[in-house]
Amino acid sequence: MKNLQSNRDKVFEQVYLQYYSRMKRFACRYVLFDEDAENIVHDIFLELLERADILSTHMNLLAFLFTAVKNKCIDHLRSQSVKQRTSEELKEEYTIALQMSLDSLEAFDMNLFSENDIETILQNAINSLPEKCREIFILSKIEGNKQKVIAQRLNISVNTVETQMGVAYKKLREELKNYLPILFFILSL
Numbered sequence: 001m002k003n004l005q006s007n008r009d010k011v012f013e014q015v016y017l018q019y020y021s022r023m024k025r026f027a028c029r030y031v032l033f034d035e036d037a038e039n040i041v042h043d044i045f046l047e048l049l050e051r052a053d054i055l056s057t058h059m060n061l062l063a064f065l066f067t068a069v070k071n072k073c074i075d076h077l078r079s080q081s082v083k084q085r086t087s088e089e090l091k092e093e094y095t096i097a098l099q100m101s102l103d104s105l106e107a108f109d110m111n112l113f114s115e116n117d118i119e120t121i122l123q124n125a126i127n128s129l130p131e132k133c134r135e136i137f138i139l140s141k142i143e144g145n146k147q148k149v150i151a152q153r154l155n156i157s158v159n160t161v162e163t164q165m166g167v168a169y170k171k172l173r174e175e176l177k178n179y180l181p182i183l184f185f186i187l188s189l
Helices: 002-028 034-050 052-056 061-107 115-127 131-142 147-154 158-175 180-187
Strands: none
Touching: 002 034, 002 061, 034 061, 115 131, 115 158, 131 147, 131 158, 147 158
16 A cells, blocks of 8 residues: 555656646746746646546546646636726725715815804704704704603603604705715714
């Protein structure tokens, strides 16, 4: 048994020395980096070592190696192509988000608004809320009360407070859609 293993190791070593360089050159023609070609060829020879039965068959070993390297190169290139497309899509989404932020900030010219103008815009937006909704919003965002405290003070449920705050945010978003930075400021309170 030990003699058989030793014989297989010698055969593998001969095959490796005879074909490794050739297989690597073949892989280098198709993959972009030397390191990737080396990894592909090493994987093929590792598979060959693990499947010693291939060495003992009377098949065309050179054809087997070229086919195996070709298939591994195809797998590698497909994988790299998918990674590249995904990376480009992520970059595109990030670029769009950056552009939207930039456009929003550029559209918001602080020189157009004095402090009084901003207060007036905010006050008008808050005053446009329905009475109970406005009262809850002021208690929460202006006076800084917790929802539980507001519910007890107005003798309503916490769920009603949450619902009314949702209504307030929705209406303020609509009222302040042309003043995006102001809206972001209110929502961050």
